Amino acid sequence: MQTVKQKLNLLDYTLYLAWVVSVVATLGSLYFSEIMGYIPCELCWYQRIMMYPLSLILGIAAYTNEKNLKKYIxxxxxxxxxxxxxHYLEQKVPYLAxxxxxxxxxxxxxxxxxWFGFVTIPFLALIAFILITLLMAWTRPNGARSDG
Incomplete structure (x- = not known):
């Protein structure tokens, strides 16, 4: 019979999952602009400015298992x-345009x-930012007890 510590705990992998989300978002934005040829607008660039460093910072943090970085991420x-x-509301609400x-x-x-009448590039970025925010909020800092 497995003990509690031996069971797979998703909370132990939140930093790694946040990094995976940021890398997928970064590669997705590069795919849309470099492969598909979609020219990014100004708001797209601002979103990229927030996402691209997350891939690097979260990658280094996941590699070194440094979980004390919520205040940066x-x-x-x-x-x-x-x-x-x-940006998404500007696309979907005519007044905001x-x-x-x-x-x-x-x-x-x-x-x-x-896609499906509601999935746009800013929507995909929004989902990625929400996932990263939630995963970082659930990340236990180094030294925190995991039995509680």
């Missing part, structure tokens, strides 16, 4: 999520993909 993921949410935060290049209310 959470602000980036929350700000990135807010940008993604605004009149605000026009994108003044140069591609308009921010253009959706290159629209």
């Amino acid at each position: 959470l602000p980036m993921s929350v700000v990135g999520g807010c940008i993604s949410l605004f 009149t605000i026009k935060p994108c003044t140069r290049g591609v308009p921010c209310n253009v959706d290159y993909i629209n």
Whole structure:
């Protein structure tokens, strides 16, 4: 019979899972721009500015098992999520498209993909930022007890 410590505990892998989410999001954004040829708008660039460093920081943290970094990751993921949410709403709510935060290049209310009628690139980024935020919120710092 297995003891509690021998059982697979998902909370022990939250840092690694957050890193995987950030890498998938980073590679997905590069796929859309470099392979598919979709030109990123200004809000897309701001989301990338928040996501790309997460791949590097979370990768190093997962490799070294450094879990005491919520104060660095959470602000980036929350700000990135807010940008993604605004961008998604700008695509889906016609009134918000009149605000026009994108003044140069591609308009921010253009959706290159629209899977199932609601899944757009900012929606995918929003899901990634939400997952990273939740996983980091569940990550136990180094030295925290896992029996509780």
